[in-house]
Each structure stands twice: as C-alpha cells, then as structure tokens.
Amino acid sequence: MTQTSFLAVIRLLSAQALLEQKFSQELGSVHGLSLNDSLLMMHLEQAPLLRLSRVDLAKRLCVSPSTVTRMTLPLEKLGMLGREADVRDARLAYVTLTDTGRKVIGAARQTLERKSKEVFKDRWGADEIEALADLLGRLTASQPNDLV
Amino acid sequence: MTQTSFLAVIRLLSAQALLEQKFSQELGSVHGLSLNDSLLMMHLEQAPLLRLSRVDLAKRLCVSPSTVTRMTLPLEKLGMLGREADVRDARLAYVTLTDTGRKVIGAARQTLERKSKEVFKDRWGADEIEALADLLGRLTASQPNDLV
C-alpha cells in the first residue's frame, strides 16, 4: 500500500525530468537560454521595476546565491540583463531586465507556450489542465511570489 | 492572457525545484543517496528480475546513458548495485539491485514517504492529493514504465 502523497511526489519528479528534456534543447538552440535562465528572466519580467536582488532571485528559483551570480554573468555580457545599485543599501546589486532582455524572453516565452500546448495535446481536456495548474499552484504558493 | 498549459508547466518546474531542495539534503546525509540515485534504485526494485539495462534506466530517468554509468559506479562499489551480463547479448551490462541495495532503498523510501506527507500536511485534502497524483500520472504515462 503506497501513500498517495508519495506517489504524487515521485510522479512530479519524473514529470519534471520529462519536461526538461523536451524543452531544454529547443530553448537553448533557438534562444540561447537554459530553462533556469528563462525562469529567472520571467521573474524579472513581473517584478515591480523589472529588477530583483540576487538573493531574492535565488529564493524564487530555489538555487544558491552563487548560482544566480554565475547565471547572470553571461546574460549581462549579452546585454539581456543589467546591474543596478540601491541608493540606501550599497550591498544590494539588483539584476535588471533590459529592453533586449524583454524581447528575448518574450520570444522564448512563445516557444515555451507552444511546447506546453504540445504536452497536453492528446487526451487532455481544458478542465483537466486547469485542475493540474491549480493544484500545482497550491504547492508553489508556499514560496515567495509565485510566477505568472 | 496566459495559457493554462503554460501555467501548469511553469508551476510544475517551480514545484520540482522546491521539492528537490526539501528532500535532497536529508536523503543525502541520512542514506547517502541523491534523489536520482533513489529513483534509479526504485526502478530496479519493481523490475522483473531486479535488473535493468543501462539504456533502459537512462530512458526511465530521462538522463543520458553516460550519467547512468557514472551514477552506478559508486553505488556498485558500496555493494548496493551489481553487474550482470546477458547470455544472448554481450553488449548488455545489466544493473542489478543487491540485498544490501534493497535494504537501503527501503529505508530511503520511508524517508521520502515521511517528507512527502509533510509537503501536503497543511491545506490539502486526501481527495486533492489523489487528484494531483492522478493528473501527474497522465503526464508520466507517456514514458516507458511508470514508477510505483
């Protein structure tokens, strides 16, 4: 007798591995972004001033602060991200989304949306997709600032 | 207007990052296994003869064959996994689950079950957890041999 919660967790982990495999390749070859790069930029997209601190981004992405530093470096050199200091707190180094970055993540989002539709193309009703999104939203709701 | 399927995918990716962060640490410090190590051994657990080929494992875990080779190496040295040749096909090198491995993955499973329950502890009804597991099962159903 297997617990339902355990079953749900295992399937969620397996499903993520499947989706990452499906999305990663095209996202990288077409837009030059990794999946985590895209999530980072989408968080910036919906941030108040198109900017977030690095620790804030780390919490939202569930990665270490050092990873954020390393992730933003190449994107900054490509002109997709910028750096901004805080007037009050000299420790903060905000990551900002540039106009170039907005265009790139906009295009990448279209790719993600198209491939997302493909995932549910067969044997899925609109109400079921919505139910899944809703239930997953309750999991991520415990985290700082849900995405989308 | 954001697509529901896109919303579901983004939330699934975020939820996975959250779960991996929650589970990874204790799983590693207590049992010496990574999350992927555990999934690999659980796949072996339910295999017909407690054994699977490396490419088969790679497909089930959605990782490259080289990753399976590297993952199994230390677990083999620790006596949790074994190696078995095929009588008909000399190319195959089955990964087998030893008695030691069965005990270890059994203990790790208990940890995973306990922490899985914690995830849904608050604000979740039994019917909702089951609905989530069911919907996720339809995603992984497209893959070779669903787990659990």
Place this chain on the structure above:
DNA sequence: CCGATATCTTTCCGAACGCAAGCATTTAGC
C-alpha cells in the same frame, strides 16, 4: 559469409551547481 548499419557502454571534455570561505556593508546592542 561479409560488409554496412544499429545498439550498448564507457571515457573525455566543457558547462552548471552547492557549499564553504571571504569581503563589504548594514543593523543591533550597549
């Protein structure tokens, strides 16, 4: 039977990550 192709596995190389340590700055206690 034999060559061409396909499959299974491993190794090498570069990329990405977490952790611990370190530096700079801010905040809190006295």
Place this chain on the structure above:
DNA sequence: GCTAAATGCTTGCGTTCGGAAAGATATCGG
C-alpha cells in the same frame, strides 16, 4: 560611537551532468 552579528554578493573547489567520440557486439541485406 563602537563592537558584534547579520545580510548581500562573489570566488574557489569538488561534484554532477550532457554531448561527442570510440570500442565492442549484434543485426540486416545481399
């Protein structure tokens, strides 16, 4: 006002992963 603790960011080191290449074996077509 000054020291101690806390916070934000970066760097070095070890670990893990995917892709390409290589070697071994199997299968297929003639």
